Amino acid sequence: MAPPLGDIAHLGHVELLTPDLDRSVWFFTTLLGLTENGRSGDSVHLRTWDDYEHHSLTLTAHSTSGLRRTALRTSSEEALLRRVKELESAGRAGRWVEDEPGIGPLYVTSDPDGHELALYWESEWYEAPPGLRPGLKNQPQAKPGQGVGVRRLDHVNFLAADVGSNAAFTRDLLGARPTEQIVLDSGKVAAQWLTFTNKSYDVVxxxxxxxxxxxxxHIAFATDTREDILRAADLCLDNDVFIETGPHKHAIQQTFFLYVYEPGGNRIELCNPLTRLVLAPDWPLIxxxxxxxxxxxxWGLKTIESFHTHGTPPVD
Amino acid sequence: MAPPLGDIAHLGHVELLTPDLDRSVWFFTTLLGLTENGRSGDSVHLRTWDDYEHHSLTLTAHSTSGLRRTALRTSSEEALLRRVKELESAGRAGRWVEDEPGIGPLYVTSDPDGHELALYWESEWYEAPPGLRPGLKNQPQAKPGQGVGVRRLDHVNFLAADVGSNAAFTRDLLGARPTEQIVLDSGKVAAQWLTFTNKSYDVVxxxxxxxxxxxxxHIAFATDTREDILRAADLCLDNDVFIETGPHKHAIQQTFFLYVYEPGGNRIELCNPLTRLVLAPDWPLIxxxxxxxxxxxxWGLKTIESFHTHGTPPVD
Amino acid sequence: MAPPLGDIAHLGHVELLTPDLDRSVWFFTTLLGLTENGRSGDSVHLRTWDDYEHHSLTLTAHSTSGLRRTALRTSSEEALLRRVKELESAGRAGRWVEDEPGIGPLYVTSDPDGHELALYWESEWYEAPPGLRPGLKNQPQAKPGQGVGVRRLDHVNFLAADVGSNAAFTRDLLGARPTEQIVLDSGKVAAQWLTFTNKSYDVVxxxxxxxxxxxxxHIAFATDTREDILRAADLCLDNDVFIETGPHKHAIQQTFFLYVYEPGGNRIELCNPLTRLVLAPDWPLIxxxxxxxxxxxxWGLKTIESFHTHGTPPVD
Amino acid sequence: MAPPLGDIAHLGHVELLTPDLDRSVWFFTTLLGLTENGRSGDSVHLRTWDDYEHHSLTLTAHSTSGLRRTALRTSSEEALLRRVKELESAGRAGRWVEDEPGIGPLYVTSDPDGHELALYWESEWYEAPPGLRPGLKNQPQAKPGQGVGVRRLDHVNFLAADVGSNAAFTRDLLGARPTEQIVLDSGKVAAQWLTFTNKSYDVVxxxxxxxxxxxxxHIAFATDTREDILRAADLCLDNDVFIETGPHKHAIQQTFFLYVYEPGGNRIELCNPLTRLVLAPDWPLIxxxxxxxxxxxxWGLKTIESFHTHGTPPVD
Known part of the structure; x- marks a missing residue:
């Protein structure tokens, strides 16, 4: 008996736009320690050392910064088809594309706020070439000696005109569990954190x-330790990468964080949750x-003003 | 639509026997930083600061050391009944008991090797009394200033006369996913690691x-950082707690570890997985x-001899 | 040939005043992990686990908070007498007292700003009683399982009406080396860091x-790791200890820091310099x-307003 | 009044021989994160990011591995001349050379066991070129994003036929303080640790x-954190660098350590002392x-056999 998982297994990859492709590639490879894994057209595919898939980040040259695609891997072929059917029934029909190396057909739709979402099942397991082979067989790739060496793409935080309807979409049509939220005195939900996994959140x-x-x-990459984030802060300082806020610990979700702007203008979080997980099946929304x-x-750090204003534009 | 989880949500708690209850309680509270949460008869219930349930460890006075019960929480009432039915169909019928504070009815059976297993769904969410209230509402209890401050009961490693049949039982009847194993040249499985969650293993x-x-x-408790484990090693050194091996990093599962014997004679692991998770729905058994x-x-440490010989006795 | 050291070997101990002795003792023992080592009158003597001397902190009940005494240990008997002679020649004569357990005669004077300074040579080496004996013989006391477990009193930061004359006094009469300073556009020295050792500063x-x-x-205690400081921040959060600012990294001296107010109102820094030292004999004042x-x-944190205004009163 | 320091300020640099210069350079730059700072003949000069001097390591192509020179910086010109006079009086006269970039005249002699020792005072302060400029002015060079990023050359451990006479030489003629030692049952000193600074040892x-x-x-480089050493172990694993033993904590001096062989065959230690210092002027030899x-x-790790046998040859 195979263990039944949620239909969405995990966040797969995202595509970021950048007006300065070279410098953005420099940031993600030299500073964060991702590895380039092929180019197609104006796009560069990048992977972290613990990615089992072909890539978890695609950088694409564009006139602006911004997020083009967020791709979620399903837990099976059936799960993918089940989600497609649900989306279509709910009036959020999309289209099938096959436009990414290493990744099978993607069903591309969008959330109510207009962010492109893609669901897929097929994914080639990565085989490291010589020079990138790891010392241990339970690891897809050698750890990079260069840069922070982030382990994985951790989550995406979407700005939305209306949080409630988008969170409901993610919960009801994709099967995410909301774990924490901010509710204003007016009753409006100002932010909601949701998860597809035992991580305490995958999307916000x-x-x-x-x-x-x-x-x-922002999009966030998880490091293995808080020390990695402190080292990252020093590397940002010595390499003129703008630090917006942190390092500090979030009250919500308790994540240790550092926010920087990559050279293309997208806000990037480095995050570390320690070993915190949501294992309780009846976790109450906080x-x-x-x-x-x-x-x-x-620990008392005030939330800075730009956190409420700086965002990267929608993709036209 | 609630996200479908596996029927077993996570490892809930274990009961350890000890011939020196006072010293064992000292070890788990003063050294590891668990909190006592009530006594019943010869048993002391203990919880980590991040336990949402009543307890994750019960220590019971006994003539020997050993593991009496391993309890798994299901993901729903239905999941519990489904598992019971499967167990009964497979000839591993058990009995219902209601003998633990804060925990509803437990269905008590055993694995083929004879280790007692209990499944349960109902569980009271812990409310911290004054003096133990945390600063953040997404945390069940204040972090202890005393001891290591382990976050959770992480996994149980059972010795078994035959690994294959027990691992198959856990996989087929409880829905665990095997993630890594050792296979001898003879073809015999010498050890297998299985998980119910996105953690890379919950039972071995x-x-x-x-x-x-x-x-x-052994049973294992997870710490938030590797530094916590290094600090633990110093505390063991200064408090005459026997360190069997470590700190070091496992090749299998890559866990950073320290093995010690608690004063009652049970082997206890402190473990830290960094942020490693198994998110891939098609993770291949390694x-x-x-x-x-x-x-x-x-990193080259030889596995020590006692690792293959020291075990705590079966419970009569 | 004995290696010639500076006449002042290191910062020895300080006496802090507190209007809430019990809560201040709680803070330094339960939260920071110091050990009580005797009381005399309204004073409680405290030591860190790596203190080789009787104490490095004395807390004294008083109507206000504040710093009463800063005591510096000389590198020999001759060094002590040499410093006394220099102080007397310079018109800063003091008096001999013998009022501290474990410490020989102290020559008590003051800096130009009026902070009491004491110099001493004789000091009994601490012998840990049973229960506090360490596992390793090159360590004076077992590491505490309780609290942060700070290693040592690290430095004292004095507020002064005029920085220049006080820094000059410390440099010229006590033999400190200035390592870094802030000079305003007006030419006025706004702060200066000085050291007696290979640490990059001992007094400010x-x-x-x-x-x-x-x-x-403030006075500061050094931790072994930055992780200790992050853990301390969590303990402060869960125990309602006011965090003024941090954790973050100072630009000046690069120290990783956390500032809190102990319950008596004195500002306390937890600091970690990593392995930074000033070994260059010709280090240029920065x-x-x-x-x-x-x-x-x-990393960009703005210096908070209270940092320029909150100080503890002079001692009458 | 300048603070009187010991005549030897600190360990300055060493010259290592290697039969595989390219791979050794790879190890120290790509894996440890040193920066190449010029070549002369068959030698490559390397510096850590916190070196204020031109270099702290020179690698020289040779038929064997081994240590050619250990250079100590004095605390002044006078101190240098004083040491030279003492050495000559004691029958250990050397010669003056001026053969290293950035370093003034060196007085080259040897210890009784025949290891070449050089003393010097003049040393150019390093000015980082564009691309290596740090974000903070109290730091000589930007932190490397590549490799471990060790902070400094920490100590040298010399093998000697007779420990006693060599330690006495270092103590009596160079002014080092012995802090710890091993004395066999026979009364023979098997090892002695000595320091010129507040570090607990500089030479062994x-x-x-x-x-x-x-x-x-071996020679040792200090890292800022123990986490750096754990990361280094992973980098060695993934890059086929031989790990001899560790990571673990020494009983003597309490240093956290990792021993590896660089590709030329020299044993290299990565070490972290936390914030341990010897500040006591009357520290008793342990x-x-x-x-x-x-x-x-x-923490119980047995000292491995090769630790007593593997050494790199004397320099002919």
């Missing part, structure tokens, strides 16, 4: 104060009030 | 070289050969 | 914007300009 | 069981007996 919807749709707050939120981060 | 079966049944290799195993641990 | 003079004399900015200072801390 | 003499003279046990030594390292 955050209210866009500008009222825009389709913007990105609500933070406006007053609780005003207290700042876990 | 290891061949008992003495041919005995029902013995325990097999280590006898020759690969002979190379020792990840 | 910071300009008191209120123009007061004799006040304390000057930070007003503009450089305005950039905030190393 | 270890008995050469083969009875040879002039051999090297003696470990044969029985204490037999207990292995701090």
């Amino acid at each position: 919807y955050t209210e866009d104060w500008t009222g825009s749709s389709g913007r990105l707050h 609500t933070w009030t406006q007053a609780e939120r005003a207290r700042g981060q876990a | 079966y290891t061949e008992d070289w003495t041919g005995s049944s029902g013995r325990l290799h 097999t280590w050969t006898q020759a690969e195993r002979a190379r020792g641990q990840a | 003079y910071t300009e008191d914007w209120t123009g007061s004399s004799g006040r304390l900015h 000057t930070w300009t007003q503009a450089e200072r305005a950039r905030g801390q190393a | 003499y270890t008995e050469d069981w083969t009875g040879s003279s002039g051999r090297l046990h 003696t470990w007996t044969q029985a204490e030594r037999a207990r292995g390292q701090a």
